[in-house]
Amino acid sequence: MKRFAIKDYGTAKDVLIEIEAEPRPVDDTHVRVALAAFAINPYDVALRQGAMRDFRTLKFPYVLGNDGAGVVTEVGSDVTHVKVGDEVIVHAVGGTYGEEVVVPGKKLVKKPKSMSWEVAAGAVTPWLTTYNLVTHLVGDKIGETVMIQGASGAVGSLLVQFLKVQGKTVLASASKRNEALVRQIGADQFAAYDEEDTGAIFADQADTVIDATKGGRAGEAGMQIMKTGGNFVALNDLPSEQKKTGNYLSFGPSKDYSDVEALTALTDLADKIQLTVAEVLPFTLESVVAGHETLEGHPLAGKIIIKKAE
Ligand SMILES: NC(=O)c1ccc[n+]([C@@H]2O[C@H](COP(=O)([O-])OP(=O)(O)OC[C@H]3O[C@@H](n4cnc5c(N)ncnc54)[C@H](OP(=O)(O)O)[C@@H]3O)[C@@H](O)[C@H]2O)c1
Incomplete structure (x- = not known):
């Protein structure tokens, strides 16, 4: 399974790498998602540069990425709100820069059919x-x-x-x-x-x-x-x-906030809210490096999305 990781803190060109990773097992509370798209966030850039190193320890190689969207391929027995084949929006603690991610069931919701992969991943x-x-x-x-x-x-x-x-x-x-x-x-x-x-x-x-x-x-x-x-x-x-x-x-993330609650509100408002997507790049290491470098400057408005070929 192809994933994109950082091997250390540093510049995008120097530390972003492609790795081949073993799929993780899925326990009763988790879900496996084959990712169709993931977003690059300013936070990923800061994490890669080492700006968070005093309060967040990373084990290298570390697969970046909190935001993604894809198709459910395996579901733990305790998870009842999604099933295999559902299209979902995913909020992970890390690891969406890749072909698949395993997340707790409480970190995803069904994606409305009308919402594109790039908007779903970019909005998280x-x-x-x-x-x-x-x-x-x-x-x-x-x-x-x-x-x-x-x-x-x-x-x-x-x-x-x-x-x-x-x-x-x-x-x-x-x-x-x-x-x-x-x-x-x-x-x-x-x-x-x-x-x-x-x-x-x-x-x-x-x-x-x-x-x-x-x-x-x-x-x-x-x-x-x-x-x-x-x-x-x-x-x-x-x-x-x-x-x-x-x-x-x-403002900061808190364990008191429910992702299912918030992401359900997004799906309810999907036809009233627009997200600008600046660039949709192919699923390659070069794209991930380019996306990081663009975000370091003063980019055009809109999200940078990496999307797998359908
Ligand atoms: N605390 C948290 O939990 C949390 C969560 C999400 C994001 N963030 C952080 O919040 C920031 C924004 O995230 P984002 O994803 O929305 O980034 P973004 O898409 O790059 O947006 C940043 C915006 O700031 C504007 N801007 C820059 N200087 C300005 C100024 N002096 N006055 C008014 N506007 C100015 C830019 O406008 P122009 O392009 O029009 O100049 C740009 O639209 C990032 O630093 C991100 O890391 C924090």
């Missing part, structure tokens, strides 16, 4: 982040007006759409080149962070600000945009100096 982490942040981390305190920084990103664009489904007023920022995309997915107002002072434009307007950028200077503008006493949520670092009174929250 961005959607789990969106859903759990809005539904569980902030919840009812979110207010009526929400600012999304990084609204053209995978997480940011799903946040805009999920909040519009809930009837919120959504203010948004991204780079000018992505203005049309952000308006098309439903943002009520847009400001370009690379051409305008977004903090001044939306000053004191948002009950909740969500910094869905890759980190950096957005926090400063975000604090300006948050109403005093509002919520500020960051996917990366919170602003070091919190100049305004507010509820400052860091």
Whole structure:
């Protein structure tokens, strides 16, 4: 079984390798999935570069990948919500960069037929982040007006759409080149962070600000945009100096969040939510290296997906 792994921390070209792995046995609680597609996430790039090494120990060769979609080929006897032959969306702790993955039954749901393999694989982490942040981390305190920084990103664009489904007023920022995309997915107002002072434009307007950028200077503008006493949520670092009174929250995965609950919500909303896919690359090591290298820069909006030939 072909898989793509890192043999150490380092540059994409130096450490990504193709390996031949033995299939893992499936116990009563697990499911085997033949993967049709997997997504490359910014997190994979950070993991490969060694940015998490102080708090997450990897055993090399380590197969990256949390997000995938494919067909069930074996089901443990305790798992009742999927059967062999079902098309599924998978959230794994690691290991989706390959031909198959074995995951606990609670880490997958059936994929709607109308959802493409690339969208199913690409939506997993961005959607789990969106859903759990809005539904569980902030919840009812979110207010009526929400600012999304990084609204053209995978997480940011799903946040805009999920909040519009809930009837919120959504203010948004991204780079000018992505203005049309952000308006098309439903943002009520847009400001370009690379051409305008977004903090001044939306000053004191948002009950909740969500910094869905890759980190950096957005926090400063975000604090300006948050109403005093509002919520500020960051996917990366919170602003070091919190100049305004507010509820400052860091989002992170939690064992209290149910993947089946969140992914079922995604399948229920499948016809209302769009995910931009930037590139669909063939199932080769060269594609995985290229995908990682693209994500290290400032790529065009949209997910990078590796897809097996059908
Ligand atoms: N904490 C968690 O559990 C968790 C979960 C998921 C993701 N993340 C992290 O969250 C970040 C976003 O993930 P993603 O997959 O959505 O990445 P992405 O698709 O690359 O999106 C990042 C977005 O940030 C925007 N951006 C950059 N600088 C900005 C600024 N100063 N003001 C406004 N927007 C700005 C970019 O917009 P333009 O391209 O238009 O410039 C881009 O759309 C990544 O760092 C990821 O690792 C964390």
